[in-house]
Each structure stands twice: as structure tokens, then as C-alpha cells.
Amino acid sequence: MPFITGAGHGAILTCFGLYSMLYFDKYKATATGVKFAALATSGLAAPAIMSLLVNRYGLSGALLLSGAIAMNAAPLVMLIKQPRPFKYSCFDIGTPHHSSGSVKKRQLQPINAVYNPQLSKIMLAQPVSVVCPAEPSAHMAGMSAKSAAEMLLLPEFYVLIVAYFVSDWTDAIHGTTVVDYGRDKGAPLESANYLQTYGAVGELLGRIVIPCLSDKVAYGHSLFATGSLLWSSMTLFGMTFSTSYASFASFNALLGASQGYVQCMRSVLVTDYLGLERLPLFYGCVGLLFLPISLGSPNILGEHNVFTGHSSPPLKILKLAISQSPAAALLLYRQIFVFIRRVPFVNAKTREARQ
Template structure:
């Protein structure tokens, strides 16, 4: 593994692997609405109980980090380590894999349910998910990760010389806890966490209930599945374009986050007013995908700006944890609203309100002092490494330096 693998070399393999990992994740996750509608038909249960099926699945993916959660986090984080100059672009391409999965997943799963019932469909989904093993074997540690590992190993060796192994483990846990506390104390990133929570509450309620809501409006089962396909097409375009737009310093990922979340909030809260026809349902799905897809594309560059690159994985873990809580309660709350005497009109008002709240909470991120944010530390770290290397090179040529490291 060489430094040339950053922004090139094996980085392009990693980008392809991350894209495929997100594709399989999106294929499973964004098809939950179709599966939930099929569950309602098969077991004739109430909407709240069925909503827990999708919510627990998504929460386990992001909150507990099991199953597809391993694939989701790894696919997002690994591209951030392998790219620096092209990080926003790489992030856009990576998350576009989930949009492509959204595009092909629902119609395919609808066909599987019609031909093999739910039991056969779950077997096929399990076989597709097993391909993640192959993708995981291609995710080699990046040069940055290897450098960090060597530093940690050196610290560990020194510590072992003066203390027991149990104490070393406690020190590592304490250090990790301090990192988490330090990140949470970061005001802009804390706003990002709250915004992600609100977004997850609103999105799960809006997406998971869309197929069943459209069928209630008279749309056929297959046509309701194509709504997710329309959402996937525009989401794919949005994720790619947002990745490039986030690279523009005059725009930035934080402004895109606020604007796009506000737009899907408006679309969702007004959806009951124009949801009577299939054409208007397609319009909503396409508009939702157009603006929501980009929100996922700015996760990596925005996290890297708000915290240091060395803590990128910890930051993603906190984001996934926060998102998992929102995913766990978002759709069931909408189900309770409908089952307790309300209608889908009320549930979409709830979803839209949550999305608008997420947009409002993200506003302080754009107002932060850019000169004081910790992402500047990454550039300073690179500069420090260069200075150290040059200093060592000067020493090898027997050049005398003063106390400040300046040749004399």
C-alpha cells in the first residue's frame, strides 16, 4: 500500500466496492415499504405493528450496527480515508449506489413477492446480501489508517512496558470516551446530530408508508412499487450532482444540507393536498428523491469538515446511532397516528414537520466560524508531517539548525 493510493491507485477499486456495498444496502433498505405492504396483506395486522418491522430493521442497521450496518458504515467511511482532493465527489458516487439500489429494488422485490411469496423473497434477499463478504475482503486499510495503527501500536508497546495489559485496555477505552465527549461538545456537529435525528424520523415515516398510502388511493401494487423507482432515478442524479456541488467553496455541504432538507419537508407536509392521482404521486416521489438523495451525499465531507479526519469513524458512529434512534421511532409514530383515528394526511404532516425541524436545526452549521473548525487541523497535520520529513532530510545532510529548526 502506497501513499499514491490516496486519490488514485487502489482508491478507485475502493470507490467501486463502496458503490456496490451501498447498492446492496439501498436494495434492501428502500424496499421495506413494499415488504411492509405485503405483510399487511398476509398477516392482516395493524399498521403500527407492521411499522415496527421496518423500523427495527433500519434501527439495527444504524443503531446496533449489525447485519447491513457493517456494510453501510464501512462503505461510507472507507472512501473518506482513500480520498482527500476528490472526497466530495467520491462521497457522491458512493451514496449514489444506494439510489441505484432504490431504483431497481422495489420492482424486483414486488415481482419476487408475486411469484415466490414472502418466504421465497427473504431467501433471495439473504443470498444477495451474502455478496457483502466479497466486497469486505477488498476493503484494504488505507495509508492513513496504517499510519494511525503504527502510532497506536507504538503507544501500546510503551505502555505495556510500564503497566499491565488490562490497564492498557482501560486507557484505550478512556481515550475513546474522551474523543466522543470532545466531538459531542462540538456545537456545529451537535446540531448536525439533532438534524440527522429529525431527518430519520421524517424520512422513515414518509418512505415506508408511501406504497401502502398510494394503494389506499387506488394505485395498483406494481405501480406503487414504481414510485420508489422514480424516487431512485432522481436520487441517483441528486447524489452525483451534490457531490460535485459540495466541492464548490461558495456553496459548501452545510448550505446544501439545510436547503435540501427544507425542500423535502415542504414537499412532504403538502403531499396530502395533491396525492389523489398516480401522476401526482410520481411527482412527489421524484421530487423527494431529487432533494433527499443529496443529503446522504454530504455526510462524509460535512463530517470531515466539522471534526478531524482521524475521528471520522467515531463521527460516523455517532451519526448512525442518532439516525438509528430516529429510524426506530419515526415510522411507528406515524402508524400510531393512523391507527388511533387519524389518517395518512396527519402522518405526512408529522413527517414533513420533522423534516422542516431538521432543516431549521442545521442552520447554525452554516453560521459557524470556519477559521476555528477542527477540519483545519487536518491540513495543519499534513503540513506538520511535511516539515518533519524535511527536517530529517536536512539532518541526513549534516546541516546545522537552530532551536527553531531553521537551517543556519
């Protein structure tokens, strides 16, 4: 059952990411941020609601009600079963009527017509209808084995997969141990549980405000993603040396802002650099790489395992901070390379939309 639930959740996120890229071009970062803002909102409301349901109906009843609420989303999803219409480069053209009339010479526009200067008349030619075939759209092109092999040769693929692998690993380790870190700072369990809420507030900011800004800046998507990874590293360093619960909670909220932006920009960056048709394959590659790390998380193997080590909580956070630096450096190097070479790595549709 957990496998089915996880597979369904992953499929929903992947499909929603594809639909967001199909429906929006110029403001796809903003649209994706609004979509992910709902996840941050659920992080604010879900703990209190689930606690209330568990206390009243038990764990089984709470899960049953949660599933019933989720089923109500099915009619809403049916409304987006068709992407936006494709844009064609040419249309049917022709002259609708046979007619002739006296016109002044200075007003003559001999387009699709034969002009007789002796009669000062314009005689329209026979109506001609030209049907131009639609240009192949990027949305209509499916994923092929050749396209998948070409993706493995792109340096952007390895930059993005390393960046998001490190980001997902950091989010998973931090998210499953943040309450324990709060208790290490001297806070009771009830207060430490609110650390997840503080992080959700930061994620809400990072998924609504920052994507809007990145849509307005040239090459802003990768620039803001690089800055967010660097900000995450600095925030984790600050959490390592914080001495009070209040400072730790503040750093956690700031970390949520950067993590929220990096998470919601995954689909946008992959679409910009690799193409929309390669987005599901990229998700699959990240999932395969992240599976061993997920199985070795602290909530499965316990506090002491090969991935987190036998170090103290501050040292663990320091490890997470250090791990963010290479990912940010890769994105930063790629961004500098773009500016030096003046190579627009975004796809054609994104360039047209921004113009």
C-alpha cells in the same frame, strides 16, 4: 436473525463510510455519492428482481439467492483492506558521492558544501543522511475517551445529530407509509408501489449530481445540506396539498433527490466538522437516539401510534414537513456563523486538499 442482518448492514455502511473518507480528500462528497448511488440503483432493480425470485423459488429461496449474491462482494472488499499511503513531511536527504571539480563562480550553488574562492573549486562535504520522523497523521490517531468527551462539548455535534436525527426519522416514516399515501390519492396498489421507484430515481440524482457541485463550492457541503433540508420541507408541504396521484408522485421524486443528498453527506459533514476518528461514535449516537423511533414506526405498531398520531395522511405529511424546518434552520444558523466569524471549521486535510 433480523438483529444479525441489521447489525451487519450497519457495520458495512459505517466501514464503507470510513474508507471513503480515507481514500478521498478533495472529492470525498463525489465518492460518497457514487457509493450511495448504488443503493438508489438497487431501489430501481431490486423490487422487480425480488418479485421474480419469490414467484419462482418462494420467499426462502429468494432470500437464499440474495445472500449468495451478497457473498460475492467479499472478494471485492478485500481489495480495499489497505488505505491509501500516508504522506510524510520529510524524507531521507544526503549527497550520494564524494567529488570535486572546477566550476564557474556565477554557477556556484554552495548548498551542503564548502567553497574555496582561491581555487575556484567546490568540495562537497561528507554525505549526511537525516531521517525525519513522520508527522502524526489524523488517520493514525485513534479514538480516545478524551476525544469522545470533547466531541460532546462541540456545538457542531448537536447541530449535526439533531439534523440527521430529524432527517432519518422523516425518511423512515415516509418510506414505510408512502405506498399508503399513494393509495389515498386514488391509485391502485400496483401503481402505488412504483412510488418507491420514483423516489429512487430522485435519490440517484441527489447522490451523483449534487455532491459533484458541492465539492466545487467553498463550504458547499453544509450549504447544500441546508438547502436540501429546506427543499425536503417544501416538498413535503407540496405533497400535503396535492390532489392527484401524478402530482404526488412528482413531489415524491423531488423529495428523493434532497433525501439522497442529505443521507450520503452524513460521513462528509461529520468528518469536516468533528474529525474522521469520531465518525463511528457519531453513528452510534444517532443509532441510539433513533432506536426508540424505529421501534415505534407504523410498520411495527400499526397506523395509529404515539409517534404518528390519529391524524389523516395529509396531516401526517405536514408534520414531517414541519419537523424538517428546525434541522435546516440549525444548519443554516451554523453556516451563517461560519461566514460571519470567518472560522474554517473544516479540518486541515480538507483545507489543504481544496487549495
